[in-house]
Amino acid sequence: MKELWKIFSKGLVDENPIFILALSLCPALAVTTSVINGLAMGLTVLFVITANNAVVSITRKWVNQKVRVPVYITSIATIVTVVQLVLQAIAPALYKELGVYLSLVVVFAIILARAEVFASKNKVIPSMLDGLGMGCGFTIAMLAISAIREIIGNGTILGISVFGSGYNPALIMILPPGAFILIGYMMGAIKIYMKRKDDKRLKGSES
Secondary structure, three states: OHHHHHHHHOOOOOOOOOOOOOOOHHHHHHOOOOHHHHHHHHHHHHHHHHHHHHHHHHHOOOOOHHHHHHHHHHHHHHHHHHHHHHHHHHOHHHHHHHOHHHHHHHHOHHHHHHHHHOHHHOOHHHHHHHHHHHHHHHHHHHHHHHHHHHHHHHOEEOOEEOOOOOOOOOHHHHOHHHHHHHHHHHHHHHHHHHHHHHHHHHHHHHO
């Protein structure tokens, strides 16, 4: 059980896809202008990476190593297509808002990386937990970025005004350059936190 928790939890902070591994930054820059968009993209990636890890793990013994990448991409594309069709049916406005970035989920580096690095070498349950952890970490990062951008860039959260009509929003925060600057600061803060945490651990072990 401890080992399974370790597999799941590493994606939350220690190997966070955006803040630590710096993978799939495209959606973090483009669709995090609002919490709804960030959450929708995060949950989409969470579902796709978990489902794809399960498929790759189940079929790992039958897939020829020479064609494994095309097989992984075909699996991802199939799952993404299902997600697109469901979103288009039940939330057409959100589907339109996310636009082309839903299709780009197929080539997100984090999804292909987890299939190659972990799911292709491990059993189904650990592979699903790895995908779930990475997906949760991605979703948390997307939510944090989108919440800050929406509050500062629009003065709202979930479309509800926070600062009143007198607030003058910083428009750069709803543009990709603002997201790039914000992610850089957040990465730096997390790196500092992790370094201090490691230093405390080393001091504790030495004493």
